[in-house]
Amino acid sequence: MRKCDHSVFYQQSIATLKSFLHMKFHKKDLGKLKYFIGVEVNQSKNGVLLSQRKYILDLVGETGKLEAKPCNTPMIPNVHLMKDEGDPFDDPERYRRIVGKLNYLIVTRPDISFAVCIVSQFMAACMVKHWAALEQILCFLKGAPELVLLYNNH
Template sequence: MEHEAFIFSGRVWICQSKSDYSLFIKHTTSSFTALLVYIDDIIVMSLNHTSTDEVKKLLSTKFKIKNLGSLKYFLGMEIARSKNGIQICQTKYTLDILSEMGLLVAKPSPLPMEPNIKLHKDQGDVFQDPTQYRKLVGKLLYLTNTRPDISYIVHLLSQFMETPRVPHYDDLLKILRYLKGSPGQGLFFPTTSSLQLTAYCDANWANYPDTRRSTTRFCIFIGKSLVAWKSKK
């Protein structure tokens, strides 16, 4: 990870990531500490309590802070820890979307999309409320932070934000019915996971019927933990 050092209280304290400017890292021979900032909220992660306490003490000398204890909820993400590992999901966020769309009692779909789906930009009638379509796509894009299983179809439907069609909106509703069947599904990071890095990639050649563009996809694991994924035209 690329990073640069900066001075805090007259000494080199931590490094700022160049790939994510809100992430700061301190790495020594005996400890690893990460600090993630979002506006006025901060998450501190460390291998030991001593490093965590040092960060909080240092911050309290410069800012008025409030310690909310162990991380359980952050930006719509729910975090649960046990001796087996860490579970991250967006159950409440998912249920809020379903409630807003009136689909809490809808029949669940076993799949987020039809197999071998082909969508056209001029397919079907123009959807009368494009703002609603864009808002729903935006919410589902955020949900892909913990639901890689819908990344491909959400990426595909995001291609029609300018002039969405009725069939495109119907496919969005199918994703919601799929989420209805597993609103609590998310990511699990087991404590027994190794540090072996494994990556998988695939490509769908010229699968966009309007442009003949291809789609590439990848996912990266550290041991058994899925840490990165993407679907891109």
């Protein structure tokens, strides 16, 4: 069996592609990707790390949870949220906006996906209890905003 080093081929291909794009579209090479639509990108020898630390901290700050105690789980265990249970939440637009931001955050934080799916079911008619569940997710995120998603090279 022979081992072939494809990295030389890829480097030449990338250089050729960059040269072609520069000639055709007069584009500028900005180097390695570091930040893209709210996602921090770090490339290492192990793979690509994606994070939304700043986005999380901004979201926690926007909702007034910077001083809140961090939570260990994104949902309180054995809590069953129901439609039309309790008092209506006074700012349903805010609820929908925060749920939308949490949906975007799932890209790099799949650990909150189930909890966000649950709270998103009540966007049409959110109650105070639903907002409390949403706050639980925010407190969980506050506890570990630096977690990253690693796409391994292997």
